[in-house]
Amino acid sequence: MHSRRLCSPSCILIVSLILILIFTTRCQYKQENTVDNQEKNFIGSTEVISIPASTIPTKYLVVPYYEFVMRTSITCRKNKIDNPGKNPANLYPKYSKYLRGPFSYVIPSTNITFDDVEQFYIKTLVNKPKNKQMIETHFAKNITFENIPYVFKDGLWFPVGVTSAQRTAILVTLQGRYYNAKTFLLNIHTFLRRQQLTYTVIFIEQVAPVTPRFNKGRLYNTAINYLEKQSLNITCLILHDVDLIPEDDGNYYTCERNHPKHTTIRVRKLNDTRGYTRYYEFLVGGVLLLTFDMYKQFNGFSNLYWGWGGEDDDLALRFIEQKMCVVRPTYESAIYIALQHPTGKRNSARFGLLTWSTLRLYTDGYEQIESLTRIVHINQTSIVTHLQLDVDATRDHEHSASSNAIKIGGIRTIRTKPV
Ligand SMILES: *[C@@H]1O[C@H](CO)[C@@H](O)[C@H](O)[C@H]1NC(C)=O
Numbered sequence: 001m002h003s004r005r006l007c008s009p010s011c012i013l014i015v016s017l018i019l020i021l022i023f024t025t026r027c028q029y030k031q032e033n034t035v036d037n038q039e040k041n042f043i044g045s046t047e048v049i050s051i052p053a054s055t056i057p058t059k060y061l062v063v064p065y066y067e068f069v070m071r072t073s074i075t076c077r078k079n080k081i082d083n084p085g086k087n088p089a090n091l092y093p094k095y096s097k098y099l100r101g102p103f104s105y106v107i108p109s110t111n112i113t114f115d116d117v118e119q120f121y122i123k124t125l126v127n128k129p130k131n132k133q134m135i136e137t138h139f140a141k142n143i144t145f146e147n148i149p150y151v152f153k154d155g156l157w158f159p160v161g162v163t164s165a166q167r168t169a170i171l172v173t174l175q176g177r178y179y180n181a182k183t184f185l186l187n188i189h190t191f192l193r194r195q196q197l198t199y200t201v202i203f204i205e206q207v208a209p210v211t212p213r214f215n216k217g218r219l220y221n222t223a224i225n226y227l228e229k230q231s232l233n234i235t236c237l238i239l240h241d242v243d244l245i246p247e248d249d250g251n252y253y254t255c256e257r258n259h260p261k262h263t264t265i266r267v268r269k270l271n272d273t274r275g276y277t278r279y280y281e282f283l284v285g286g287v288l289l290l291t292f293d294m295y296k297q298f299n300g301f302s303n304l305y306w307g308w309g310g311e312d313d314d315l316a317l318r319f320i321e322q323k324m325c326v327v328r329p330t331y332e333s334a335i336y337i338a339l340q341h342p343t344g345k346r347n348s349a350r351f352g353l354l355t356w357s358t359l360r361l362y363t364d365g366y367e368q369i370e371s372l373t374r375i376v377h378i379n380q381t382s383i384v385t386h387l388q389l390d391v392d393a394t395r396d397h398e399h400s401a402s403s404n405a406i407k408i409g410g411i412r413t414i415r416t417k418p419v
Pocket residue numbers: 114115379380381418
């Protein structure tokens with residue numbers, strides 16, 4: 001009797017603790033469910049994905065990083081994709097007469113050269129007698145690309161007979177991966193022409209310092225700075241991974257008026273029978289379309305990420321800090337094939353950098369790029385402008401004062417042989 005009485009207060013305590021635990025877990029579960037349903041309606045797809053709202057303040061983002069990323073969406077809640085009307089003086093891809101639905105991309109043999117791609121576009125394709133005829137080359141059989149009339153002028157490709165609504169620059173960072181780059185080039189020109197875009201393709205390669213750790217942020221900041229100072233009058237920037245090839249003409253490569261557009265929604269690996277992987281809604285990597293003004297609003301990429309990983313998530317945090325959201329095209333058309341490549345060296349410092357990402361927004365980015373990097377070589381051909389960069393130019397600053405140093409648009413440039 002006596003011992004029982006002594007036990008009962010602690011028993012009550014334990015039971016109430018258990019009850020509290022059950023109650024809170026249920027609440028959380030319910031909360032997740034509601035957000036889940038909203039998300040589903042918003043996307044309007046049949047696939048169920050769980051993206052509950054985050055409770056972690058982004059300013060003080062402390063791990064669990066993975067959980068934060070999986071729980072946070074930067075998709076605009078209300079804004080829909082722009083729907084421009086037909087205007088012959090301002091043609092949008094939607095009204096192109098060359099849209100064919102699925103894009104029959106070509107995977108060439110590995111002995112293809114950049115020169116082959118250029119010859120293909122300026123000779124082979126043009127000389128094809130009939131539009132539907134198959135083309136055989138030494139690097140690929142059965143190419144069925146149509147000959148869409150285009151002219152190359154002042155560094156840009158223009159569709160013949162129409163005026164595109166936007167002038168587009170496709171910016172692609174390289175880290176070796178030349179075979180992917182050639183495959184990308186072979187396909188992207190036809191893809192862009194089917195949408196009758198006025199465009200140029202720019203490769204950005206880090207040639208110094210020679211290290212497996214590349215700095216994608218500095219590469220993009222430098223190339224966009226370079227582009228801003230050219231008189232190409234570009235109105236739309238597309239940051240595009242080299243290993244991704246769009247698979248559907250309905251994925252229009254145009255910038256939106258008010259928001260960046262992110263189009264890497266579903267990706268499948270080449271020769272992978274498992275089908276598409278759908279990406280998380282925090283992602284801005286892969287393919288991102290935006291204007292110069294939008295890029296400046298979040299001060300571009302951070303310049304501090306060396307190696308693979310982190311810089312894209314850093315960008316997403318900048319979006320949140322600037323109250324920017326991204327729009328995404330329809331689930332059906334935003335599909336990509338991913339080419340194979342070896343993975344790069346991971347950046348182990350990325351989690352540390354991410355924790356104070358938004359505090360650096362105004363002091364680490366596009367505004368600060370000019371003193372950090374140097375374009376060492378520019379090779380312009382009709383199919384691509386290839387920029388080679390020293391992304392750590394402060395390391396050997398005296399070198400840049402040598403006699404053959406010239407200034408291009410504020411960036412110290414040295415003409416040297418490609419490294
Ligand atoms: C420039 O690019 C063309 C085509 O890819 C190539 O044939 C040529 O060797 C390159 N020139 C230099 C100096 O890199």
